[in-house]
Amino acid sequence: MSPLVDIRGLELGLGEMEILRGVDLRIGRGEAVGLVGESGSGKSMLALALMGLEPDGMWRRGSVRFDGRELIGQGDREMSRIRGRRIAMVFQEPMTALDPVRTIGEQVAEGPRWHFGLSRRAARDRAREMLEKVGMPEDRFSLGLYPHQLSGGQRQRVVVAMALSCGPELLIADEPTTALDVTIQAQILDLLCAVTAESGMALLMISHDLGVIAETTDRMYVMRAGEILEEGPTEQVFREMAHPYTRALFEAMPSRDLMGRRGGGT
Numbered sequence: 001m002s003p004l005v006d007i008r009g010l011e012l013g014l015g016e017m018e019i020l021r022g023v024d025l026r027i028g029r030g031e032a033v034g035l036v037g038e039s040g041s042g043k044s045m046l047a048l049a050l051m052g053l054e055p056d057g058m059w060r061r062g063s064v065r066f067d068g069r070e071l072i073g074q075g076d077r078e079m080s081r082i083r084g085r086r087i088a089m090v091f092q093e094p095m096t097a098l099d100p101v102r103t104i105g106e107q108v109a110e111g112p113r114w115h116f117g118l119s120r121r122a123a124r125d126r127a128r129e130m131l132e133k134v135g136m137p138e139d140r141f142s143l144g145l146y147p148h149q150l151s152g153g154q155r156q157r158v159v160v161a162m163a164l165s166c167g168p169e170l171l172i173a174d175e176p177t178t179a180l181d182v183t184i185q186a187q188i189l190d191l192l193c194a195v196t197a198e199s200g201m202a203l204l205m206i207s208h209d210l211g212v213i214a215e216t217t218d219r220m221y222v223m224r225a226g227e228i229l230e231e232g233p234t235e236q237v238f239r240e241m242a243h244p245y246t247r248a249l250f251e252a253m254p255s256r257d258l259m260g261r262r263g264g265g266t
C-alpha cells in the first residue's frame with residue numbers, strides 16, 4: 001500500500017528565494033513522524049505546502065501525494081474538501097485557531113456540519129463527544145463557554161477536539177505546546193499521542209525541541225535551511241546523532257529525560 005503522505009522533491013520559494021529545497025518525506029498510515037529543526041528551517045512552510053496553504057505569491061514544485069493522489073495542481077475546492085476532514089492541524093497558539101466570539105460547542109461542531117452536512121443537533125452531539133474525548137466533559141465544561149473563559153491548556157484541548165471532529169487520517173501538530181505553561185505541555189502531548197494512537201491516525205509532530213520529538217514519534221526527520229539532513233527511526237537518530245547539527249539540537253534540549261510517550265519508547 002502507498003504511504004499516506006509521500007512528498008518528493010518538494011521545492012517552495014518566493015521569487016528567487018528558495019525556502020524548501022527538494023524535500024522528501026513520507027508518513028505511513030497511523031505512523032507518528034517527527035520534524036525537528038531550528039527556527040526558520042522551513043518546518044511550518046513544509047506543513048503549509050503539504051496542504052496547499054503556502055502564503056500567496058509563493059511557488060511550489062515537486063510532488064505531494066496524499067493517499068496515492070497528487071495534491072499539487074488540485075484546485076481550492078478539492079483541497080478544502082481534504083483540509084479539516086482528512087488532514088487536520090493544531091498550531092502553536094490556540095487563540096489563532098479559535099474565534100473569540102463563538103462558543104466552543106459551535107466551533108467544534110462546525111467541521112462536521114460543513115464536511116458531513118450533519119444537522120445542528122447531530123453536530124452538537126459530535127462536539128460533545130469530541131470535547132469529552134479531550135478531557136472536557138460537558139458536566140464540567142459547558143458547550144456554551146467562550147474561549148476567553150478557558151485556560152491556555154483548555155483552549156488547546158478545544159483546538160484538538162476541532163481537529164479530531166471529522167476523524168482525519170493525518171493530524172499535523174506544529175509546535176502545539178510552545179505557547180503553554182511547562183506543566184501543561186506534557187498533558188497536551190499525552191493527549192495528542194493518546195487520541196492519534198487510539199484512532200489509528202497518523203501524526204506529524206513539528207517542533208524545534210528534540211525532547212518533544214523523542215517523546216511522541218516513532219520516526220523523525222531533521223531539517224535545516226529547507227533541506228532534510230537526517231531521517232530514521234527516532235531511537236536510531238538519537239543513538240547515532242550522525243550530523244553535528246542534530247547534536248547541537250540535542251545539546252539545546254530543555255529536558256533530555258523525557259522519552260517514549262506513545263508506547264514503544266526510546
Ligand SMILES: Nc1ncnc2c1ncn2[C@@H]1O[C@H](COP(=O)(O)OP(=O)(O)OP(=O)(O)O)[C@@H](O)[C@H]1O
Pocket residue numbers: 014019037038039040041042043044045046055208
Ligand atoms: N510569508 C512569508 N514570506 C516570505 N518568507 C517567509 C514567509 N514566512 C516564512 N518565510 C521564510 O521561510 C523560511 C522558513 O520559515 P518557517 O516558518 O517554515 O520556519 P520554521 O522552521 O517553522 O520556524 P519556526 O519554528 O520559527 O516557526 C524562513 O526563512 C522564513 O523567513
